[in-house]
Amino acid sequence: MADEVVLLDTFFSMFGMRARLALAEKGIEYEYKEENLGDKSPVLLEMNPVHKKIPVLIHNGKPVCESLIIVQYIDEVWKDNNSPSLLPSDPYQKAQARFWADFVDKKLYDAGRRLCTTKGDELETAKKDFIEVLKLLEAELGEKSYFGGENFGFGDVALITYSNWFYSYETCGNFSVEEHCPKLMEWVKRCMEKESVSKSLADPKKIYDSILVFKKKHGFE
């Protein structure tokens, strides 16, 4: 029986990109459906009635929601495909990978959002917080090629999808990520050499354009 895989997503979402990336890593064919978050489709509302958010992976008609849960699901279902697991097999290493993915979600998203939507003192605080989080992540990366060690893994998937938003954060906050976290930017470039990554991430300038539209719409100028 052929697998039917559909992804409900929006092009600029760093959460949606994680799902795309995991599918690409496993070489899974799927149908991509772009959602308009200002006018949510009946499919989205039916498949994610609790949160009404993207991404939603629909596998043979059954929905999986929440980006990191989707990535773990993809990693488990297609574990025999010709690519190493995104999550390590050792329970302790797995726990560490999950911890850092969770850290990214708890700290980076909020600081990034504030960078794009605030001014003055609030913006300066957001910038400080954002850089602090990146520095902590850079320290965790250390001398490793990837957060997963030798291989691109779960922690890398969680964070790399923010990298195409860096241009937007830097422009809004008037700072340079490379200046504060050069090793992290090296890691970004290393990840971007992987085809699965470069084809899953959106164009940074297009993301910035969509942020400008959002800011205008919601009066954040």
Added chain:
Amino acid sequence: MAANKVVLLDCHFSMFGMRARIALAEKGVDYEYREQNLFDKSALLLEMNPVHKKIPVLVHNGKPVCESMNIVEYIDEVWKNNNSSSLLPSDPYQRSQARFWADFVDQKVRLFIYYLFIAPILCRKRMWLKKGEEQEAAKKELLDALKLLEGELGNKRYFGGDSFGFADVALVPFYTWFYAYENLGNFSIEEHCPKLIEWGKRCVQKESVSKSLSDPHKTYEFIVGLRKKFGIE
């Protein structure tokens, strides 16, 4: 082979800590419990969880695991051959559903905390709000979340189906805080979510749960004390 040394840094009334305790009890793991004072954090806690500086922290042979559901998953994997069924199902789709509902509980936790600690302070500070308005809004959101969970439970014995599982572990510590919410908010959760209360009572019949949860009345006193400390009532 070195003996397994397991230490849990925790606080007796913490819903997050209870999750770790339940998982360890389910697997019959011997461990050393160390009560932490969150107003004067120990050097060990700061060393083992430098990123968040929070409990619970499971320290297994000297290596720390942080974040409660992460700890539960770790325990489920490391001690998977112990005489008890897995907390997470083996089927990937069922696993994703269990993780989803555990995550839903975590996303809504802020509502419980907000209701008990933040809303009362805001009510006091924002004099132009009708007394209790913030509280009522928070109470409604909380009940909506509980009703959704009750809907998901349906007619199953547990969120995990026939067996007590991952999502049950995520939610059951909140059951012990229900008494406090009801008394402080002057409402009955049983009235709105009777099946959820039945589920709670069923879970507490399990020894791993009853010995891991704090007593509801003592929890209520603890919360009252904490609120006083923050200048509420």
